[in-house]
């Protein structure tokens with residue numbers, strides 16, 4: 001098939017979008033339409049206003065909608081039975097006329113080194129996704145997935161090896177945080193949308209998620225404590241800028257030239273650095289939020305002192321931060337992690353040129369594997 005997406009229909013009938021040789025086609029419809037067109041309302045994905053309309057349409061009073069919202073997002077209920085201050089007849093009606101999306105933890109791995117937990121969650125349709133819970137000095141952080149798989153095709157990433165099955169609903173993104181909070185019994189203070197999937201390839205559901213997770217009557221998380229990571233979909237970065245939400249934007253940069261970036265990330269065939277970097281500058285100008293540039297160090301590919309110098313030149317004068325990531329080896333690709341000394345030298349060089357840089361702390365080294373690997377091994381791949 002010569003189209004940019006090879007469409008495969010697996011035995012379970014789900015459509016899978018594969019990244020093609022020429023790279024992804026980000027303007028194409030994201031594979032979320034099929035999930036957003038369900039007739040039965042997905043309660044946890046509704047805004048407060050929409051929930052109110054729905055509750056009123058069932059002949060109930062306004063205050064019932066507030067109670068229900070609290071069960072969904074503050075108390076993070078797993079079933080209608082738990083909602084004990086709602087009349088039984090109303091709960092029965094809700095069960096008939098709507099659905100309550102809840103994720104089941106199929107596997108939880110805990111690091112013996114630092115307590116990091118990796119969760120494999122089963123979605124209502126049987127698909128599985130990964131999420132990670134990490135403890136830092138500044139609070140607990142959860143990394144969530146935004147899609148089942150990914151169609152962006154980054155060469156160093158295991159999440160994209162089978163393409164994208166579908167985008168996640170807002171409720172499924174929220175539920176990763178809610179279930180982790182319940183299972184660990186701990187507070188969650190930061191969220192990074194950096195797991196499987198390209199969040200901007202699921203744009204509308206991402207925006208809905210951001211509004212719901214920061215709802216005062218819900219989980220009430222500060223929007224400043226959220227990071228959205230993108231491989232560089234320029235139109236969506238520009239659109240997101242106009243939302244003017246003070247979240248941290250993290251751009252997966254990984255290379256200092258278009259040529260090298262194209263080797264690692266097919267999206268670079270679509271958008272050049274001369275397009276993506278100004279889009280990030282505009283984001284900073286509008287929101288005042290410093291952009292984080294993610295740079296995965298791959299041994300012998302992009303980790304030389306010359307590359308560090310080029311990176312410093314590329315980012316010169318920007319109010320930014322570089323996050324250096326020792327790449328996780330992916331057995332299906334031939335990428336090796338840079339030596340520790342090489343990573344340190346790279347960081348020191350950036351700092352010498354005045355670029356603020358940190359090396360991402362490796363969390364859960366003993367349970368880690370690359371993002372997407374746990375799901376693949378669970379599925380027997």
Ligand code: SF4
Pocket residue numbers: 149150151152153154157158159160195196197198230231252
């Ligand atoms: S790194 Fe992110 S955008 Fe790239 S393929 Fe993996 S999940 Fe998708």
